[in-house]
Amino acid sequence: MNKQKEIEELFFKFLSGFATYSLIAILGFIIIIIFVKGFGALSLDMIIKTPKGGYYYGGEGGVLNAIVGSLYIAFGATFIAILIGIPAALYINVHLVRYKRIQNTIRYFLDALWGIPSIVYGAFGFTLMLFLGMNASLLAGIITVAFLITPIIIRTFDEVLSTIPKGLHEASLALGSTRTEMAFKVMFKQGFSGFITAVLLAFGRGIGDAASILFTAGYTDLIPTHLDEPAATLPLAIFFQLSSPIPEVRERAYAAAAILTIIILIISLTARGFSKKYSKSNLK
Amino acid sequence: MNAVISETFTKTFARTPIIKLKRQESILQIKDLNVHAKNHHILKNINLEIPKNKITVLLGPSGCGKTTLLKSINKLTDLYKELKVSGNIYIEKDDILNTQRNVPLIRQKMGLLSQKPYPLPVSIYKNVAYGIKLKGIKNKKLIDFNVETKLREVGLWNEVKDRLNSSADSLSIGQQQRLCLARGLAVKPHIILADEPTSALDPVSSKIIENLFRKLKEHYTLILVTHVLRQAQRLADNVVFMNYGEIIEQGRPDELFSYPQTSQMKEYLVEGN
Numbered sequence: 001m002n003k004q005k006e007i008e009e010l011f012f013k014f015l016s017g018f019a020t021y022s023l024i025a026i027l028g029f030i031i032i033i034i035f036v037k038g039f040g041a042l043s044l045d046m047i048i049k050t051p052k053g054g055y056y057y058g059g060e061g062g063v064l065n066a067i068v069g070s071l072y073i074a075f076g077a078t079f080i081a082i083l084i085g086i087p088a089a090l091y092i093n094v095h096l097v098r099y100k101r102i103q104n105t106i107r108y109f110l111d112a113l114w115g116i117p118s119i120v121y122g123a124f125g126f127t128l129m130l131f132l133g134m135n136a137s138l139l140a141g142i143i144t145v146a147f148l149i150t151p152i153i154i155r156t157f158d159e160v161l162s163t164i165p166k167g168l169h170e171a172s173l174a175l176g177s178t179r180t181e182m183a184f185k186v187m188f189k190q191g192f193s194g195f196i197t198a199v200l201l202a203f204g205r206g207i208g209d210a211a212s213i214l215f216t217a218g219y220t221d222l223i224p225t226h227l228d229e230p231a232a233t234l235p236l237a238i239f240f241q242l243s244s245p246i247p248e249v250r251e252r253a254y255a256a257a258a259i260l261t262i263i264i265l266i267i268s269l270t271a272r273g274f275s276k277k278y279s280k281s282n283l284k
Numbered sequence: 285m286n287a288v289i290s291e292t293f294t295k296t297f298a299r300t301p302i303i304k305l306k307r308q309e310s311i312l313q314i315k316d317l318n319v320h321a322k323n324h325h326i327l328k329n330i331n332l333e334i335p336k337n338k339i340t341v342l343l344g345p346s347g348c349g350k351t352t353l354l355k356s357i358n359k360l361t362d363l364y365k366e367l368k369v370s371g372n373i374y375i376e377k378d379d380i381l382n383t384q385r386n387v388p389l390i391r392q393k394m395g396l397l398s399q400k401p402y403p404l405p406v407s408i409y410k411n412v413a414y415g416i417k418l419k420g421i422k423n424k425k426l427i428d429f430n431v432e433t434k435l436r437e438v439g440l441w442n443e444v445k446d447r448l449n450s451s452a453d454s455l456s457i458g459q460q461q462r463l464c465l466a467r468g469l470a471v472k473p474h475i476i477l478a479d480e481p482t483s484a485l486d487p488v489s490s491k492i493i494e495n496l497f498r499k500l501k502e503h504y505t506l507i508l509v510t511h512v513l514r515q516a517q518r519l520a521d522n523v524v525f526m527n528y529g530e531i532i533e534q535g536r537p538d539e540l541f542s543y544p545q546t547s548q549m550k551e552y553l554v555e556g557n
Binding site: 097098099100165166167168169170171172173174175176177178181185186189190192 | 360388389
């Protein structure tokens with residue numbers, strides 16, 4: 001290797017390494033800031049109690065209402081999005097495999113839907129809610145977030161499915177599979193890790209989004225027991241507390257952010273573990 | 285007078301057995317098959333009969349339409365919108381191109397072995413059991429028996445019997461190709477379609493596959509696509525030479541390779557040798 005190529009190689013190695021590690025450093029920095037700023041307010045009460053009177057002025061209580069509300073909305077919306085997303089992604093890659101133009105048009109619309117700001121989904125959900133005569137509620141929140149994350153699940157899973165070689169389609173069909181059997185018994189299994197990634201991305205977006213549920217899920221200090229009751233969420237709890245002039249309340253906002261981060265981390269690790277376990281048991 | 289009687293006798297009795305033999309032995313008939321892709325005429329008026337329990341080699345240069353012909357036979361051309369297929373392909377009275385009957389069931393009469401092995405994303409056992417289960421067989425003992433028999437048939441049983449639940453991806457590429465063959469045989473096909481099945485394999489694995497083909501022709505009809513002349517010479521009972529989407533010559537390998545009739549075949553033989 002001549003001198004110039006050696007310098008080029010070193011330069012690009014440094015540049016790529018710098019880009020990678022600086023990204024990890026920024027992520028680490030965000031997590032550290034959240035935990036350091038919220039550490040003082042992190043307590044067991046924070047996660048097992050609902051807000052008591054005067055909580056938002058520094059009074060007693062916790063954010064259990066927001067934790068439960070967020071989990072209800074994120075799980076509910078992810079469940080709906082999976083129900084729509086799996087068949088849609090498989091349809092694009094199994095039944096539309098011959099129709100590239102239609103495939104590309106659908107992908108274009110899904111990408112556009114993915115890119116729409118969540119406040120627009122919030123406004124749409126609010127309009128739909130009024131049209132259906134519903135109040136701000138858990139159900140309205142779940143439906144709105146489902147609209148927001150369905151394109152994420154479809155496109156992420158679709159990207160993985162589209163990389164499956166046509167030879168595998170042919171091998172499966174040649175054995176006498178119908179297209180539906182090929183879709184669920186071969187393609188879904190082949191793209192399962194991509195499916196888990198899609199679900200994680202969608203769940204993360206769903207549990208962390210504030211704008212789409214601002215008008216639709218409402219906010220309450222109580223834990224919702226029915227779908228037609230309003231539900232508090234962690235992003236809104238963070239938003240309300242961070243806007244407070246009282247330092248203790250702002251500290252609680254960071255603590256709530258730390259809880260949200262931990263929830264996403266736990267869900268992510270569980271899903272990855274499940275993915276690995278499923279892949280192994282699938283082989284037997 | 286005697287000469288006339290003799291000629292008549294020869295015409296009558298010498299021809300009849302040939303026609304009978306052909307009718308008995310032919311397992312697949314292709315009539316007026318044409319495949320178009322946009323402005324390109326890929327297969328031009330193909331008429332072909334595939335003899336039963338023989339190895340028919342589709343030979344020809346790359347891009348001459350061999351693989352398209354193979355894919356037309358089990359209607360995998362359906363996956364490609366740009367391909368317009370017309371004509372008839374009869375397998376045991378079923379015209380797969382124009383049938384109203386269940387295409388997946390007709391496809392099960394033909395096993396497919398592609399250039400590169402594509403094991404299903406499941407275990408070695410499940411790969412072979414996949415097609416058996418598709419046929420509606422649920423008896424575990426029967427499935428186990430079939431899996432073992434087919435793995436033995438391709439000479440893979442002793443290599444994998446202790447790791448049947450391992451991923452099929454853990455096998456070497458040569459083993460994967462034999463697994464795909466076992467998987468195809470498990471659905472009890474009558475015909476095996478092999479599309480350059482040794483092109484991705486090392487010489488040892490290629491030899492194993494070739495030896496398997498020789499054994500398999502006792503029970504199955506094989507249609508093998510290749511552009512390797514020596515492989516065709518080693519394996520073929522019947523050679524179909526194609527060029528530019530047409531069948532140029534066909535016949536027994538000893539005749540075809542020793543006495544080529546067309547300049548295209550002669551040229552191919554010279555280049556191939």
